[in-house]
Amino acid sequence: MTSTDAPAPVPQSAPAPDGLPEPAALHTPVLAWFDRHARDLPWRRPEAGAWGVMVSEFMLQQTPVVRVLPVYEQWLARWPRPADLAAEAPGEAVRAWGRLGYPRRALRLHGAAVAITERHGGDVPSDHAQLLALPGIGEYTAAAVASFAYGQRYPVLDTNVRRVFARAATGIQYPPNATTAAERRLARALLPDDEGTAARWAAASMELGALVCTAKNEDCGRCPIADACAWRLSGKPAHDGPPRRGQTYAGTDRQVRGKLLAVLREAVVPVPQAELDAVWNEPVQRARALDGLVADGLVEPLPDGLYRLPLT
């Protein structure tokens, strides 16, 4: 394999979208690195199946691996097939979701299980368009399930891959806030031609971003493509552009919703309003949060001011 020459000093402000490394110069080292360093995660084992992959993808949307692991195991033990979950009340999915956060994902996973049972004979579809049509499945998750569960050739653009590509190919520290057409184009250009290789590349490039090319404290010393990384070769310039979008939480409705739902998750019987009132002392915000939960279908109001997780 030819050693990649550091591109001769490129004039500044030359975007040159074609000045990226030869794809194979990235594939080979990243795939070899993945063979040695990939984590042994349960949803990567063959016995996980497409349903296991899909469950893991829902849980991993914005939630770290270490927190997902125990919930994932319990979830699959209890609902080993989509039809098993579909037969349950949606509230049971919300309860089992525990403290993973963003509980609407639990509702959507339940909805997806129902749709799979009704429309696809209980089997997670392998067709990309059918995956995309399921609740809670967007651009990333559809590609991830098609790729990881069925070995198909799709560009998988999650936050890790986007960061790896931004650095290695584009030469910037962080990708834009929202996925751009340019990123999709780049991902397609870098996708290996062979289907099976493309699927491994997706997992490998993601793993590289998760373990080595992290958002902070990246470890270029352990990076298999450090010598080809445009960002590192240009001296790792700091992110300029607009500030990266942060998330607010303290004192927001989200925090109140979390507290309200925590009470309902623990409750075996319907909870009286007064018990919910105890979690937040500001009545206007408290009411707004509860209304929001009801509107989202995460909470079911009953007569006499009682509330519970949704039975239907």
Place this chain on the structure above:
DNA sequence: CAAGCGTGGGG
């Protein structure tokens, strides 16, 4: 398309 949506761990 920017905003809203949980939670907890680490620097």
Place this chain on the structure above:
DNA sequence: TCCCCAAGCTT
């Protein structure tokens, strides 16, 4: 303590 971050989706 505070701030940032973690395999996004929906409206």
